[in-house]
Amino acid sequence: MEQNAKIYIAGHRGMVGSAIMRRLEKAGYHNFITRTSRELDLRDQAAVASFFAAEKPDYVILAAAKVGGINANNIYRAEFLYDNLMIQNNVIHQSHLQGVKKLLFLGSSCIYPKMAPQPLKEEALLTGELESTNEPYAIAKIAGIKMCDAYRSQYGSHFISAMPTNLYGPHDxxxxxxxxxxxALIRKFHExxxxxxxxxxxxxxxxxxxxFLHVDDLADACFYLLLNFxxxxLVNIGTGEDLSIRELAELVQHTVGYQGAIRFNTDYPDGTPRKLMxxxxxxxxGWRYSIGLKEGIRAVYEDFVQHEQKNMSSVSA
Structure with missing residues (x-):
């Protein structure tokens, strides 16, 4: 990527988009095009077409999406399918029409079948039924991968797809x-x-x-892929290492310094039994993660506490 290239980061204020922007800035890139969702509704076909025609970005990073946990995915099924399809359809199509040099489409590990063999290989895509609770989001992301491939095969577009594992980090x-x-565990144990x-x-x-992968590691992987892939x-982005939710809860408990007990409520669904990339x-x-989970959670918790203290002081003021 040329140093002065115009780079559009869709979703630049989210956890993923902001981390990618920080990584690109660190590498000396500063010619960014950004719009908040209020300034540009990516679900609006005409608005997205006008934006691309006016700005003509050289590179596009599609990190904008409607996202949420297992509960939100299950409740807002229509929005998770419609909003994500519209966002990616508009951005990918306009990237093609305006001759974008390279586009990076970001998805999620939930695209894989619920009972796919572990660890999840890229070839497992579409080999079985999806986890029902997040099926709408997964279907949208699978469509995005196939859309990138379709524009590549039909028009020679340099559109690539990356699927991160579970992420955490600043702006979560x-x-x-x-x-x-x-x-959720960090907030629960802190409170x-x-x-x-x-x-x-x-x-x-x-x-x-x-x-779990720290979002700064994801950003580093995305930068690497933009240069080398x-x-x-699609390509998986993760650590290749996992732990149980119980072990995670105990790690967060220890990091926060909470002395009480942990009670598991089995009335709530577990979701997929295992999701290891x-x-x-x-x-x-040639890429590997660098931030360990223990140190990553400690840094995230310190950041969380700082934000909580700022919020408390602003309310009291």
Whole structure:
């Protein structure tokens, strides 16, 4: 990528988009095009067409999406399917029409079948039924992968797809109703510590196994792919290591310094039994993660506490 290239980051204020922008800035890139969702509704075909025609970006990173945890995915099924399809259809199509040099489409590990062999290889896509709770989001993301491949095969577009594992890091969503498991646990244990609650409730049985990647590592992988990867299909981004939700809860409990008990509420669904990425494809390209989960959670918790203190001081002021 040329140093002065115009780079459009869709979703630049989200956890993923902001991390990618930080990584690109670190590498000396500063010619960014950004729009908030209020400034540009990516679901609006005409608005997106006008934006691309006026700005003509050289590179596009599609990190904008409607996202949420297992509960949000299951409740807002129509929005998760419609909004994500519209966002990616408009951005990918206009990238083609305006001659974008390279586009990076970001999805999620939930694209894989619920009972796919572990660890999840890229070839497992569309080999079985999806996990029902996040099926709408997964179907949208699968469509995005196939769309990138279709434009590549028909028009020679340099559109690539990357599927990250579970992410955490700065600018995460800590809302207990709509957040993912790690930020939800951080908030729960922190609030229980502050209030002196005797126990913390964790959804499910604690037995499902999950993999977690710091968003700064994801951003580094995305930058690496933009420079070094140009193939059809998709590439997994993760650590290749996982742990049980119980082990994760205990790690967060220890990091926060909460002294009470953990109670697993089995009335809530577990979701997929295991989701571990096979990251051998990316490893063969020469990239590996660098931020360990223990140090990553410690840094994220310190950041969370700082934000909570700022919020408290602004409310009291």
């Amino acid at each position: 969503n800590y809302d207990l109703k709509n957040s993912h498991v790690l930020p 229980a510590k502050i209030s002196g609650a005797p126990e913390v409730e964790v959804w499910g049985t604690g037995t499902p196994r999950r993999e 140009d193939e059809p299909g 096979d990251v051998s494809k990316l490893a063969a390209k």
